[in-house]
Amino acid sequence: MVQELRAGDLNADRFVSQQVEDIRKAVGKGRAINALSGGVDSSTVTMLGHKALGDRLTTVFVDHGLMRAGEPEAVARLFRGLGVPVDIVDARDAFFRALRGLSDPEEKREAITRTFYRDVFGGLVKAKDARFLLHGTILTDVDETVAGIKRQHNILSQIGVDPEKEFGYRVLEPLIQLRKDGVRKVAKAVGLPRDVYERMPFLGPALAGRVIGEVTPERVETVRAATTIVEAELANAGAFQCMAILHDDRVTGMRAGRREFGHQVEVRCWDSVDARTATPTRVPHDVLFRIAERVTREVPGVVSVTYNVTAKPPSTMEAV
Amino acid sequence: MVQELRAGDLNADRFVSQQVEDIRKAVGKGRAINALSGGVDSSTVTMLGHKALGDRLTTVFVDHGLMRAGEPEAVARLFRGLGVPVDIVDARDAFFRALRGLSDPEEKREAITRTFYRDVFGGLVKAKDARFLLHGTILTDVDETVAGIKRQHNILSQIGVDPEKEFGYRVLEPLIQLRKDGVRKVAKAVGLPRDVYERMPFLGPALAGRVIGEVTPERVETVRAATTIVEAELANAGAFQCMAILHDDRVTGMRAGRREFGHQVEVRCWDSVDARTATPTRVPHDVLFRIAERVTREVPGVVSVTYNVTAKPPSTMEAV
Numbered sequence: 001m002v003q004e005l006r007a008g009d010l011n012a013d014r015f016v017s018q019q020v021e022d023i024r025k026a027v028g029k030g031r032a033i034n035a036l037s038g039g040v041d042s043s044t045v046t047m048l049g050h051k052a053l054g055d056r057l058t059t060v061f062v063d064h065g066l067m068r069a070g071e072p073e074a075v076a077r078l079f080r081g082l083g084v085p086v087d088i089v090d091a092r093d094a095f096f097r098a099l100r101g102l103s104d105p106e107e108k109r110e111a112i113t114r115t116f117y118r119d120v121f122g123g124l125v126k127a128k129d130a131r132f133l134l135h136g137t138i139l140t141d142v143d144e145t146v147a148g149i150k151r152q153h154n155i156l157s158q159i160g161v162d163p164e165k166e167f168g169y170r171v172l173e174p175l176i177q178l179r180k181d182g183v184r185k186v187a188k189a190v191g192l193p194r195d196v197y198e199r200m201p202f203l204g205p206a207l208a209g210r211v212i213g214e215v216t217p218e219r220v221e222t223v224r225a226a227t228t229i230v231e232a233e234l235a236n237a238g239a240f241q242c243m244a245i246l247h248d249d250r251v252t253g254m255r256a257g258r259r260e261f262g263h264q265v266e267v268r269c270w271d272s273v274d275a276r277t278a279t280p281t282r283v284p285h286d287v288l289f290r291i292a293e294r295v296t297r298e299v300p301g302v303v304s305v306t307y308n309v310t311a312k313p314p315s316t317m318e319a320v
Numbered sequence: 321m322v323q324e325l326r327a328g329d330l331n332a333d334r335f336v337s338q339q340v341e342d343i344r345k346a347v348g349k350g351r352a353i354n355a356l357s358g359g360v361d362s363s364t365v366t367m368l369g370h371k372a373l374g375d376r377l378t379t380v381f382v383d384h385g386l387m388r389a390g391e392p393e394a395v396a397r398l399f400r401g402l403g404v405p406v407d408i409v410d411a412r413d414a415f416f417r418a419l420r421g422l423s424d425p426e427e428k429r430e431a432i433t434r435t436f437y438r439d440v441f442g443g444l445v446k447a448k449d450a451r452f453l454l455h456g457t458i459l460t461d462v463d464e465t466v467a468g469i470k471r472q473h474n475i476l477s478q479i480g481v482d483p484e485k486e487f488g489y490r491v492l493e494p495l496i497q498l499r500k501d502g503v504r505k506v507a508k509a510v511g512l513p514r515d516v517y518e519r520m521p522f523l524g525p526a527l528a529g530r531v532i533g534e535v536t537p538e539r540v541e542t543v544r545a546a547t548t549i550v551e552a553e554l555a556n557a558g559a560f561q562c563m564a565i566l567h568d569d570r571v572t573g574m575r576a577g578r579r580e581f582g583h584q585v586e587v588r589c590w591d592s593v594d595a596r597t598a599t600p601t602r603v604p605h606d607v608l609f610r611i612a613e614r615v616t617r618e619v620p621g622v623v624s625v626t627y628n629v630t631a632k633p634p635s636t637m638e639a640v
Contacts, residue, residue, distance in 0.1 A: 105572060105581070212569045249532045249569045251639040252425060260634070261425070266626055280612075282605045288629040289600065296634045303634045306586055306626035309608040314580070314616045314623045319571040 004139055007181035012189035016048065019174040023052035026172055027132050033058045033125050033169075034134035035116075036086060037067075038075035039202050040187050041136030041175060047190035048174050049134045050084045058128045059084055062120055064112075065092030066206035066220055069228050082191070091120045092217075099208060099215040103248070105320040108215060112205045117163065125169045133163070137173040138183060140275050179274040200231075200241045201275065209320045213248030222246050225299045226265045233291045234269055239281045242269035244295070245319045253296075253303025262303035265295050269307075270317055278312040324459055327501035332509035336368065339494040343372035346492055347452050353378045353445050353489075354454035355436075356406060357387075358395035359522050360507050361456030361495060367510035368494050369454045370404045378448045379404055382440055384432075385412035386526035386540055389548050402511070411440045412537075419528065419535040423568070425640040428535060432525045437483065445489045453483070457493040458503060460595050499594040520551075520561045521595065529640045533568030542566050545619045546585045553611045554589055559601045562589035564615070565639045573616075573623025582623035585615050589627075590637055598632040 005015075023032075036046045036059050049057040059079065063072045076086040098111040098119075125133065163171050175183055180201060187197035208215045210223045226244035234242040245266040253262045267288070272278035292305035308315065325335075343352075356366045356379050369377040379399065383392045396406040418431040418439075445453065483491050495503055500521060507517035528535045530543045546564035554562040565586040573582045587608070592598035612625035628635065 212571070247567070247569050249567050251532070252636045254633045254636055262634075267629075280605075280609065285600075285602045285629075289631070292630040296630060303630070304628065304639075305630045306628045308624065308626045309587075309605075310612040310616060310623070310625045311609070313574045314582075316572045316574055319624075 002139060002142060002176050004179070005177040005182060007179065007185055010178070010182050010185055012185040015186055016051070016189050019048050020052040023049060023134070023172060023174060026170075027053060027056070030132065031056045031058065031128060031130040032132035032134055032172070033060060033121075033128050033130040035059075035121065036061050036075060036079065037202070037204070037206070038071060038078075038196075038199075039136070040180070040183055040192075040197055040199050041138055043079075043192055043196050043199075044183055044187045044190060045134050045136040045174060046079065046084060047082070047187075047192060051190070057134070058124075058130065059086050060121075060124055061086050061088045062116065063088055063090050063092060064095040064116070064120075064206065064208075065217065066095065066208045066215075068202075068207065068231075069224055078193070078196070089120065089124065091115070094119055095208075096215070096217055101214065103213045108208060108320065109205060112208060118166065122168055131169055133169045133171050135171050135173050136175055138175050139177060139179050142176065143276070179276075181274055200239070203318055205320075209318050210243060211246045212319060219246055222263065222299060222301065223265070226295050226302065229294045229298060230267055230291060233287055233294070234281075234283065237269060237281050237283055237287070238271075239269045240272040240275070240278065241317060242267070242281070243318070251304045255303070260303055263301050264304040264306065265299070265302050266306045266308055266319065267291060268317070268319075270312070272312075272317075275317060278317055280307075280309050280311065283307065322459060322462060322496050324499070325497040325502060327499065327505055330498070330502050330505055332505045335506055336371070336509050339368050340372040343369060343454070343492060343494060346490075347373060347376070350452060351376050351378065351448060351450040352452035352454055352492070353380060353441075353448055353450040355379075355441065356381050356395060356399065357522070357524070357526070358391060358398075358516075358519075359456070360500070360503055360512075360517055360519050361458055363399075363512055363516050363519075364503055364507045364510060365454050365456040365494060366399065366404060367402070367507075367512060371510070377454070378444075378450065379406050380441075380444055381406050381408045382436065383408055383410050383412060384415040384436070384526065384528075385537065386415065386528045386535075388522075388527070388551075389544055398513070398516070409440065409444065411435070414439055415528075416535070416537055421534065423533045428528060428640065429525060432528060438486065442488055451489055453489045453491050455491050455493050456495055458495050459497060459499050462496065463596070499596075501594055520559070523638055525640075529638050530563055530565045532566065532639060539566055542583065542619060542621065543585070546615050546622065549614045549618060550587055550611060553607055553614070554601075554603065557589060557601050557603055557607070559589045560592040560595070560598065561637060562587070562601070563638070571624045575623070580623055583621050584624040584626065585619070585622050586626045586628055586639065587611060588637070588639075590632070592632075592637075595637060598637055600627075600629050600631065603627065 036042050079086045098115040102108050184197050203209045207220050223246040230244040247264040253260045269281040270278040356362050399406045418435040422428050504517050523529045543566040550564040567584040573580045589601040590598040
């Protein structure tokens with residue numbers, strides 16, 4: 001069992017020094033690689049790895065075609081500005097091929113895990129001659145995976161997968177004792193800008209986790225367009241996390257006086273401290289109505305928008 | 321084209337006398353039958369028919385297994401109290417058999433129309449030797465059917481179906497010039513109690529229209545239990561109509577610390593004058609959260625509740 005390190009007890013500067021030293025010891029004179037998604041967890045790990053290893057760390061942004069609008073470019077630009085080079089790898093075809101025909105949530109997560117760690121990362125690690133993968137796993141991911149609630153895409157050893165044997169590298173998880181609030185303190189301490197360390201959580205499988213049913217490029221484009229609107233309208237809601245989810249169910253709508261059997265987008269917006277429990281944000285009705293009006297007008301095929309009003313538990317924060 | 325009679329221009333007492341006279345003329349010395357669902361439209365037609373024909377009218381409540389909790393008994397009791405005898409016909413098997421395996425909304429509506437008018441009613445009309453069916457069609461039903469938005473279960477001639485040829489009876493529609501607000505005035509004038517003439521609209525296909533995907537007895541039971549909670553919690557919301565809808569999509573939830581891949585219920589609550597356009601009611605957040613808490617606790621298998629925030633158009637009031 002991993003020992004929890006509570007945000008209130010955390011000395012972020014001391015934590016950073018300790019992790020940098022541990023990473024140096026573990027990697028020795030070798031090379032490491034890490035995947036940067038732009039979220040606070042992987043961004044923090046990138047900075048810890050960069051401090052520890054300098055140019056012996058290769059930071060990769062895997063463009064799986066499931067990110068939000070403009071995200072790959074924005075993340076790469078930010079880290080280059082911090083002196084951390086980022087390789088963008090276009091793996092869109094591999095992911096969409098792996099997801100084709102799947103609608104079960106666990107099968108979709110499994111396909112993403114496999115494609116990410118074996119197909120895409122396995123090859124990159126070999127090409128870079130890296131023996132270590134730095135990984136942004138946090139304690140909440142472990143809890144939920146062990147409890148069988150959902151498989152986080154980045155949990156391997158906890159579910160009995162040996163990445164060295166199966167994928168050819170060892171995994172280092174410097175944030176494993178922390179929850180989200182602790183990670184934010186460390187993110188600030190390693191010099192990340194405010195819009196990263198206060199950034200809303202964004203899940204590993206990215207927009208694939210925001211599509212109920214089959215994940216196709218077209219359906220991801222629909223939820224991506226809705227996400228842009230939802231995040232813009234809820235930017236000042238003070239929420240822990242907000243999201244748009246594309247449903248597979250279709251509902252009857254009307255457009256220009258005629259029936260349109262269209263799509264529904266569900267909006268979720270959470271108040272939470274550490275993601276273990278959460279309650280829906282009291283988003284004002286006017287804001288919700290404006291989101292619905294914009295999404296149904298600006299996103300082709302969407303005729304209906306709902307707002308989730310359930311607490312976690314019994315809901316989870318993501319739908320898939 | 322039917323000429324609209326606006327609620328503001330309507331003299332309800334004169335309208336009642338006129339319709340009673342018209343029904344008497346049309347039916348002559350024959351017999352008529354009518355289907356009572358308990359909604360304001362069919363309740364008003366029942367009273368008009370009763371005034372016109374007395375015991376030459378047979379009023380039938382078709383129990384298709386799709387009504388709300390306790391509804392068949394409550395409706396029959398109310399009308400018996402008003403001196404109108406009601407025959408309850410148990411047609412549950414016929415409806416669930418017709419609905420088995422269907423998930424397309426239009427196919428479901430078609431199956432209900434066919435079962436109602438041909439299988440169940442065709443037989444009853446013959447048994448009663450009735451040549452006339454009194455029917456609660458209102459102008460909004462006609463508009464939406466002609467526009468191809470959705471098929472109302474009670475529209476026949478407007479879509480080119482000849483009920484006399486196909487089902488063996490003629491249809492009389494005394495409310496066809498009215499919209500909902502006009503019907504409420506007439507309902508009051510014919511002596512119906514307030515909880516009928518102010519009653520929320522409830523759709524013809526009943527809870528079958530509140531189930532996305534296949535309509536089975538189990539799924540109807542789920543949405544029926546959710547409906548009881550939603551109607552109780554929103555009774556004082558001053559809304560035109562409110563409803564619970566069971567989705568076919570499943571979402572990830574958690575219960576007692578473990579994953580539960582469960583069901584989602586969508587709540588809709590509408591402000592509207594005449595159902596042609598509508599906006600979501602500004603239900604207070606506390607009420608929405610309490611509905612979610614109750615539905616996920618009291619209705620087995622439901623882990624998630626949403627509230628619809630879209631206007632009509634582009635939404636419609638019902639989902640199916």
